[in-house]
Amino acid sequence: xxxxxxxxxxxxxxxxxxxxxxxxxGISRVPNFAHGALYVITGFIAWSLLRTLGxxxxxxxxxxxxxxxxxxxxxxxxxxxxVRGMAISEIIASxxxxxxxxxxxxxxxxxxxxxxxxxFIEGSMTIGDIPVDFHRILVVGIGAAxxxxxxxxTHYTRIGLALRGMAQDERAALMLGIDSDVMAVVAMAxxxxxAGLAGIVLLPLGNIVVEKGYDVLIQAIAVCIVGGLGSWMxxxxxxxxxxxxxxxxxxxxxxxxxxxxxxxAIILTLIFRPSGLFGRQKELxxxx
Amino acid sequence: xxxxxxxxxxxxxxxxxxTNRALAEKPIILGCPLSTAFLYxxxxxxxxxxxxxxxxxxxxxNVGGEKRPFKVEVIDTRDLxxxxxxxxxxxxxxxxxxxxxxxxxxxxxxxxxxxxxxMPLLSKYKKISILSTGVLTPKYSALVAKQYDxxxxxxxxxxxxxxxxxxxxxxxxxxxxxxxxxxxxxxxxDVSHARGAAKVMKKVALKKGWNVxxxxxxxxxxxxxxxxxxxxxxxxxxxxxxxxxxxxSSILLKQWYDMKIPALxxxxxxxxxxxxxxxxxxxxKGEYTLCNVVNAGNAPSEATPWTMKFYNAYAKKWDVEPExxxxxxxxxxxxVLRDAIERAGTLDSDKVVPALEKTDVMGVYGxxxxxxxxxxxxxxxxxxxxxxxxxxxxQAGKRIVVFPKSIATGSIKLPPWMKK
Numbered sequence: 067x068x069x070x071x072x073x074x075x076x077x078x079x080x081x082x083x084x085x086x087x088x089x090x091x092g093i094s095r096v097p098n099f100a101h102g103a104l105y106v107i108t109g110f111i112a113w114s115l116l117r118t119l120g121x122x123x124x125x126x127x128x129x130x131x132x133x134x135x136x137x138x139x140x141x142x143x144x145x146x147x148x149v150r151g152m153a154i155s156e157i158i159a160s161x162x163x164x165x166x167x168x169x170x171x172x173x174x175x176x177x178x179x180x181x182x183x184x185x186f187i188e189g190s191m192t193i194g195d196i197p198v199d200f201h202r203i204l205v206v207g208i209g210a211a212x213x214x215x216x217x218x219x220t221h222y223t224r225i226g227l228a229l230r231g232m233a234q235d236e237r238a239a240l241m242l243g244i245d246s247d248v249m250a251v252v253a254m255a256x257x258x259x260x261a262g263l264a265g266i267v268l269l270p271l272g273n274i275v276v277e278k279g280y281d282v283l284i285q286a287i288a289v290c291i292v293g294g295l296g297s298w299m300x301x302x303x304x305x306x307x308x309x310x311x312x313x314x315x316x317x318x319x320x321x322x323x324x325x326x327x328x329x330x331a332i333i334l335t336l337i338f339r340p341s342g343l344f345g346r347q348k349e350l351x352x353x354x
Numbered sequence: 355x356x357x358x359x360x361x362x363x364x365x366x367x368x369x370x371x372x373t374n375r376a377l378a379e380k381p382i383i384l385g386c387p388l389s390t391a392f393l394y395x396x397x398x399x400x401x402x403x404x405x406x407x408x409x410x411x412x413x414x415x416n417v418g419g420e421k422r423p424f425k426v427e428v429i430d431t432r433d434l435x436x437x438x439x440x441x442x443x444x445x446x447x448x449x450x451x452x453x454x455x456x457x458x459x460x461x462x463x464x465x466x467x468x469x470x471x472x473m474p475l476l477s478k479y480k481k482i483s484i485l486s487t488g489v490l491t492p493k494y495s496a497l498v499a500k501q502y503d504x505x506x507x508x509x510x511x512x513x514x515x516x517x518x519x520x521x522x523x524x525x526x527x528x529x530x531x532x533x534x535x536x537x538x539x540x541x542x543x544d545v546s547h548a549r550g551a552a553k554v555m556k557k558v559a560l561k562k563g564w565n566v567x568x569x570x571x572x573x574x575x576x577x578x579x580x581x582x583x584x585x586x587x588x589x590x591x592x593x594x595x596x597x598x599x600x601x602x603s604s605i606l607l608k609q610w611y612d613m614k615i616p617a618l619x620x621x622x623x624x625x626x627x628x629x630x631x632x633x634x635x636x637x638x639k640g641e642y643t644l645c646n647v648v649n650a651g652n653a654p655s656e657a658t659p660w661t662m663k664f665y666n667a668y669a670k671k672w673d674v675e676p677e678x679x680x681x682x683x684x685x686x687x688x689x690v691l692r693d694a695i696e697r698a699g700t701l702d703s704d705k706v707v708p709a710l711e712k713t714d715v716m717g718v719y720g721x722x723x724x725x726x727x728x729x730x731x732x733x734x735x736x737x738x739x740x741x742x743x744x745x746x747x748x749q750a751g752k753r754i755v756v757f758p759k760s761i762a763t764g765s766i767k768l769p770p771w772m773k774k
Binding site for chain 2: 272
């Protein structure tokens with residue numbers, strides 16, 4: 067029972083961490099290596115609005131997520147657009163932005179373990195004799211809501227359909243009058259907001275530390291590679307695979323092997339199924 | 355006339371303000387390789403800078419009749435960060451010696467692995483190092499004792515893991531007698547000192563008749579501890595012994611509170627819980643957490659007349675109370691070094707080493723003396739006899755010292771969900 071409960075929570079947390087990365091790559095083919103930094107900085111923005119300016123928690127969260135969406139759009143508009151299509155340059159540029167954000171935060175004094183956000187609901191309950199706090203239950207609910215909303219958005223809204231059109235065939239989308247750069251900006255802003263939302267939902271479970279940015283990036287990359295780069299439904303499935311694998315590893319092998327799971331998943335995927343579970347990188351498979 | 359006036363004024367200034375004259379002398383460079391983004395790094399830096407400011411304000415260090423000020427050079431070693439190789443810390447130490455021309459190395463490296471790796475470097479350049487934060491591995495002082503001629507430049511002024519284990523068991527025994535506790539669960543971070551301490555804790559616990567219900571080693575950066583805590587709960591654990599200095603340890607304590615695990619969290623080098631800001635950061639969920647802050651002065655007590663004087667001076671200068679392991683010991687490292695330099699009358703390492711070995715200072719956390727063979731500060735339960743440790747417990751938003759009894763300001767309390 068404990069494996070089922072905490073495996074589900076862990077999987078949803080991983081899915082939340084990875085969705086933004088998967089969305090951006092799926093639509094604009096830009097591997098956003100600043101993803102972890104956006105996750106962390108959203109936490110610090112919300113913290114500053116809440117603790118320093120004394121704003122209401124809900125408004126702090128909303129403003130922080132909007133702000134990070136703007137940051138994501140600006141990142142694309144002013145930096146990534148210039149290197150679009152050059153995979154290595156995209157990685158270098160986005161990683162450099164992420165590094166600048168994280169190290170800038172550290173340089174600015176955001177260090178230590180005292181930066182925290184309050185949980186949304188205090189208290190805990192027992193499910194079949196297993197204690198679980200309300201915030202973790204909420205993480206599962208929010209995660210599920212995000213996945214469903216994302217599906218509805220990409221299937222039933224004009225922008226969502228345009229984004230899917232871009233993801234499927236950029237040239238065909240251009241012929242149908244969809245502006246690829248505008249859509250890429252939208253994708254980048256949405257991806258950044260998803261990273262921010264993940265931060266807002268998951269950071270109250272612990273503290274906001276700069277180092278988390280690097281960890282989130284690794285987890286997001288692992289989930290997306292296993293799920294198949296570009297497929298956000300694949301990312302959700304991979305999050306469950308890795309999430310449960312991590313918990314099973316902790317229970318049956320030992321806690322210190324927990325961190326190896328994601329990296330091992332990347333290696334095994336690249337060996338046996340380079341395009342991932344739902345990926346469309348067939349050329350990669352052919353090359354391998 | 356003008357020249358004469360100028361000369362007279364200059365002479366007057368030199369005689370009236372001798373402090374300034376000291377400051378004009380060539381400074382003694384204190385190279386501090388510290389992991390500055392982490393508590394054990396930045397609090398050590400603050401402790402060192404406070405002592406340096408105080409000493410310089412009083413005219414500096416008397417080196418063979420010449421007053422010279424201290425100057426601090428800090429390089430971030432990043433050795434407490436997950437995934438940063440030890441070589442980064444070694445580069446920092448070497449840069450301090452070769453580039454910054456450090457006369458002495460103070461503070462770190464902070465991680466045991468890095469400090470052990472830096473020992474041959476210190477020996478190569480004949481640079482005296484006084485470790486004052488982080489490093490707890492007993493191997494450090496054991497190596498000095500084993501290869502004295504090679505590693506005689508290495509000193510440690512704060513407590514080490516064996517001392518901490520002894521202090522822990524003194525408390526565990528008391529809890530056993532008072533509440534009948536007998537089940538111990540150990541959680542450690544996957545780093546040298548913590549792994550070593552967990553092994554020793556398990557061995558000693560079994561020898562003392564404790565039932566060790568589990569040992570969990572978490573990688574640095576781990577952020578979910580639910581399965582470990584559930585194991586502790588299933589095995590009817592009464593004390594969870596935590597050896598973790600990563601910031602994520604506060605997640606562990608929050609989870610412990612949210613899950614209402616009926617076991618007392620008793621940490622050592624539990625950096626997150628040592629900080630004064632811990633209460634606010636956890637919104638009170640850290641209540642009842644116990645942690646060993648290694649030396650007195652890192653939490654409020656009256657260990658010696660100097661303890662609260664230091665405590666208040668630190669709080670005044672940095673706008674925060676002394677924060678944890680490394681604060682008082684780094685502060686005292688500067689004073690002890692000054693004392694040794696003044697007795698040696700030179701900065702020559704080979705002459706300062708014997709002077710340091712003869713150190714006998716009543717400091718912030720008791721009488722400070724080094725074991726002449728291992729260069730480890732001599733510990734004691736009585737501040738009049740040696741360096742005393744401190745175990746604190748968070749009670750109603752305050753850090754209450756509960757051990758050793760000679761300096762305690764309160765006693766251990768149990769959370770309401772495990773009242774016996």
